[in-house]
Amino acid sequence: MRAEMRERFLGGRIVWAAFGAAPLPARMVEFMESVLDLPLHDAYGSSEGGGFMIDHRPIRPPVLDYKLLDLPDLGYSRIDLPHPRGELLLRSESVVPGYYNRPDATAEVFDEDGYFHTGDVIAEIAPDELVYVDRVKNVVKLSRGESVAPSRLEGLFSTSEVIQQIFVYGTSDQSYLLAVVVPAQEAVESVGGDPAVLRPRIAWSIWRLAAEADLHAYEIPQAFLLETEPFTPQNGLATDVRKPVRHKLQERYGARLEALYTAMEAFGGDI
Known part of the structure; x- marks a missing residue:
């Protein structure tokens, strides 16, 4: 199947491949390399300066x-x-x-x-x-002074087999993170769409990945909202290259996430 994709749909004449715009989860890199039968290079640059790095090393020149x-x-x-x-x-x-x-x-x-x-x-x-690590403007500083890079955490947690997409949320008024999770369709179907079964599976997966990555406790979302609608360019929650549009996600889910903070504080306060 992957050989057919490479030869029939991609033309079979690819000699070099790279990704940019945002880091890719390791699982996606592994899949694309198996399809292309080539190493997938990590390219970094900007609109103002073109390419700056390949595979984490500066390109000299320019x-x-x-x-x-x-x-x-x-x-x-x-x-x-x-x-x-x-x-x-x-x-x-x-x-x-x-x-x-x-x-x-x-x-x-x-x-x-x-x-x-x-x-x-x-x-x-x-x-x-x-x-x-992250964009300067995307870094969240929590109430106890810890700095958190949400997109790095999102890249990690999205490698879970039960998570299709995740939006990690935090504010300087709180000492812990929350999230919005779009579950993988296969995970939803495997439990018949029952959120009571799906929630603990997602929570366990998040904690397992956090433990494997040796994350700090404050980098692990303590609760999350379940969302059935994926983040897409059509609904304005992702760009054409599937990068999350953070301000739009905050507009969509901010009030519900703040309400979740309030509810959690009512059941024991800061955690």
Whole structure:
């Protein structure tokens, strides 16, 4: 079947393949590599500068240099252990010189030394080996000061066989996370659509993956809403490349999630 997909639907002449826009779950990478019969490369770049990295390593040229910027309000620093973390700033031959007739916007994205602010939180695993953590604007700081990267957690939990999609939610007023879960169709069918059976299966899967990834307790959603409608470009909850549209998800589910926080506090307070 996969050989047929490769030869018949994809033409059978692919010699190199990559993904971008957002990290892919390991299960999806494994599947695509089995279909393509090729390694799937992790590409990183931006509209302003084109490609910057392949497989977590800067492309030289065009990249000339990079550095990490401390984000103390979000809890990221170049002295973090075991790896330095911070916003990735780049000097590159391919970066645009600025925004047309927008000196204010240009000043916001370039520092005084000409480094471009990518807006991405990066961990430097080794010299010239950089791993994406999250967008600066997507990082949530909880009430006890911990910084959480929701998209990283969503990528992890979406590898569950019982979860099709997940939206992780938190605020600076609370010390723990909640989530919205779209269950996998096979999981729904296997329990006859009974949420009383499906909920504990999803919860167990989340905790199992969290334990395997050695997550902190505050990185694990303590409760979740079940949603039967997937996040799609058609309903505005995902982009054309299936990235979650976070502000739209917050608009759709924010009130219900805040109500869930209130209900949980009524049954024992902060957990």
